[in-house]
Amino acid sequence: MSASKPSVDAGPVRMSLSSRFENIEMAQHLCGKLLEGREVPEETKHWILMALREGLANAIKHGNSQNLEKRVHVEMRVEQDTLEIRIRDEGSGFDPERVSDPLAPENRLKTSGRGIFYMKTFMDDVRFDRYKGGGMEIVLTKSLNAGKE
Amino acid sequence: MSASKPSVDAGPVRMSLSSRFENIEMAQHLCGKLLEGREVPEETKHWILMALREGLANAIKHGNSQNLEKRVHVEMRVEQDTLEIRIRDEGSGFDPERVSDPLAPENRLKTSGRGIFYMKTFMDDVRFDRYKGGGMEIVLTKSLNAGKE
Amino acid sequence: MKTSVREVRGVSILDLKGKITIGSGDVQLRETINKLVEDGRKNILINMQEVTTIDSSGIGELVGCYTSVTNKGGKLKLLHLPPKISDVLTVTQLITVFDVYESESEAVASFAG
Amino acid sequence: MKTSVREVRGVSILDLKGKITIGSGDVQLRETINKLVEDGRKNILINMQEVTTIDSSGIGELVGCYTSVTNKGGKLKLLHLPPKISDVLTVTQLITVFDVYESESEAVASFAG
Numbered sequence: 001m002s003a004s005k006p007s008v009d010a011g012p013v014r015m016s017l018s019s020r021f022e023n024i025e026m027a028q029h030l031c032g033k034l035l036e037g038r039e040v041p042e043e044t045k046h047w048i049l050m051a052l053r054e055g056l057a058n059a060i061k062h063g064n065s066q067n068l069e070k071r072v073h074v075e076m077r078v079e080q081d082t083l084e085i086r087i088r089d090e091g092s093g094f095d096p097e098r099v100s101d102p103l104a105p106e107n108r109l110k111t112s113g114r115g116i117f118y119m120k121t122f123m124d125d126v127r128f129d130r131y132k133g134g135g136m137e138i139v140l141t142k143s144l145n146a147g148k149e
Numbered sequence: 150m151s152a153s154k155p156s157v158d159a160g161p162v163r164m165s166l167s168s169r170f171e172n173i174e175m176a177q178h179l180c181g182k183l184l185e186g187r188e189v190p191e192e193t194k195h196w197i198l199m200a201l202r203e204g205l206a207n208a209i210k211h212g213n214s215q216n217l218e219k220r221v222h223v224e225m226r227v228e229q230d231t232l233e234i235r236i237r238d239e240g241s242g243f244d245p246e247r248v249s250d251p252l253a254p255e256n257r258l259k260t261s262g263r264g265i266f267y268m269k270t271f272m273d274d275v276r277f278d279r280y281k282g283g284g285m286e287i288v289l290t291k292s293l294n295a296g297k298e
Numbered sequence: 299m300k301t302s303v304r305e306v307r308g309v310s311i312l313d314l315k316g317k318i319t320i321g322s323g324d325v326q327l328r329e330t331i332n333k334l335v336e337d338g339r340k341n342i343l344i345n346m347q348e349v350t351t352i353d354s355s356g357i358g359e360l361v362g363c364y365t366s367v368t369n370k371g372g373k374l375k376l377l378h379l380p381p382k383i384s385d386v387l388t389v390t391q392l393i394t395v396f397d398v399y400e401s402e403s404e405a406v407a408s409f410a411g
Numbered sequence: 412m413k414t415s416v417r418e419v420r421g422v423s424i425l426d427l428k429g430k431i432t433i434g435s436g437d438v439q440l441r442e443t444i445n446k447l448v449e450d451g452r453k454n455i456l457i458n459m460q461e462v463t464t465i466d467s468s469g470i471g472e473l474v475g476c477y478t479s480v481t482n483k484g485g486k487l488k489l490l491h492l493p494p495k496i497s498d499v500l501t502v503t504q505l506i507t508v509f510d511v512y513e514s515e516s517e518a519v520a521s522f523a524g
């Protein structure tokens with residue numbers, strides 16, 4: 001039998017991971033499972049997983065500074081055909097307004113600074129919140145039936 | 150490239166799910182991912198995932214009574230080649246001493262009562278604890294290099 | 299789980315496909331068997347070849363089906379048991395409860411006896 | 412990520428295989444290119460055909476490699492860019508920075524110019 005069809009929304013799935021880049025794939029794997037059976041085009045799924053990877057990498061690297069004592073918290077849910085992913089770290093947060101534009105000519109050949117841009121490109125919406133008690137929470141959303149790409 | 154080899158222990162992975170049987174597969178999927186690249190025999194993996202399924206089914210059914218407001222909490226980790234899975238519900242707990250033996254002749258043809266027995270058969274150890282503040286926590290462990298079966 | 303029923307020389311063969319697990323295939327199995335029993339079928343052979351997973355609920359339903367068919371004077375037997383499902387039945391000492399066959403024609407013939 | 416280097420008519424072709432992502436292929440890519448530059452290689456062609464995934468760190472390293480090769484008076488070009496990686500370079504306006512080829516022989520010949 002193929003995967004059980006998620007006719008009802010399965011409720012939010014939450015997970016937390018220690019701050020290792022190797023763990024990014026676990027969250028991607030779980031997200032892939034959450035999208036299974038939903039007729040999400042392969043293409044859309046690919047870009048969602050890339051955005052998720054960027055968000056997790058930032059949480060691990062910039063948020064938690066790869067401190068293994070700190071964790072990355074992820075919540076994923078599908079409601080009314082919209083995927084929402086929340087990624088929260090235990091770092092000291094940052095001001096998204098002050099992130100430089102990777103398309104500006106002086107930044108075009110920099111070796112970093114594209115992660116947030118990719119998330120914004122591949123998802124419908126990216127929101128940044130400072131989480132009470134420190135840390136940053138980013139909220140990525142993507143409609144699963146109307147593709148952007 | 151194949152999966153990144155988990156030469157170091159990746160730290161505990163935690164997840165929580167709402168109390169639907171459909172969610173069992175998500176946790177199984179994540180556990181499969183955690184075991185990936187560790188040279189765990191397919192057979193061993195199969196029985197681990199079955200034990201996990203039984204533990205989750207009990208937490209959803211008996212612990213949380215399928216109440217969608219209640220969640221099931223899972224923690225998985227591999228340390229020194231031993232897998233430890235903790236499954237916690239938000240129910241009122243039970244006394245594992247009082248569970249009847251599915252091999253007793255009078256129970257042999259019952260339509261239920263085999264879940265805990267299967268967990269014990271397929272894992273190296275199954276521990277039951279009442280969690281502070283209600284709910285049951287079961288701890289399943291399995292050595293990944295010495296197979297039982 | 300997918301189910302389909304064939305009639306072969308007086309035997310209802312139930313081909314199962316997929317998972318017999320809590321909340322998905324378990325109730326469906328019971329309902330399918332109940333319907334066969336209500337229709338007066340006495341010889342039922344469950345073909346397990348394409349069952350990919352079973353759990354304690356699925357096993358419980360299988361036992362429940364066995365009991366209800368037997369109570370009506372019928373026979374319920376199993377065909378093509380995958381090795382892991384056979385293991386699961388064995389450890390709970392159920393394998394001896396069921397008549398298990400590896401060949402469909404032998405299984406069908408056995409009901410005549 | 413797996414890397415291997417071939418020499419074809421004065422061009423070092425770097426065949427990459429797998430993921431160029433944070434913490435795995437990214438640093439490895441930089442080190443491989445640095446070694447080629449130290450060895451005096453000026454013509455470098457990266458074959459991306461078997462790269463399965465890239466992220467912003469991988470893209471950053473690719474740009475870093477481009478800059479360091481160019482700064483030493485060398486040339487770094489790309490071969491067989493998978494469509495999704497091409498998209499990722501395009502949206503950050505990097506696709507025009509790189510010379511990209513679909514044919515290995517054409518790519519190799521282009522360095523002679």
Ligand SMILES: Nc1ncnc2c1ncn2[C@@H]1O[C@H](COP(=O)(O)OP(=O)(O)O)[C@@H](O)[C@H]1O
Pocket residue numbers: 058059062063064089091092093094099111112113114115116117136467
């Ligand atoms: N979770 C986070 N916590 C703190 N700072 C962050 C976080 N995510 C992003 N940043 C900041 O935003 C900058 C831009 O991030 P990004 O666009 O992903 O590029 P990069 O990670 O390559 O620097 C980072 O360099 C960092 O200063």
Ligand SMILES: Nc1ncnc2c1ncn2[C@@H]1O[C@H](COP(=O)(O)OP(=O)(O)O)[C@@H](O)[C@H]1O
Pocket residue numbers: 207208211212213238240241242243248260261262263264265266285354
């Ligand atoms: N998490 C739990 N919370 C409360 N009761 C439980 C829990 N897990 C098991 N039980 C009790 O233990 C009994 C035996 O469980 P099990 O062996 O899995 O068989 P089954 O689930 O088929 O009844 C259950 O019927 C239930 O009363």
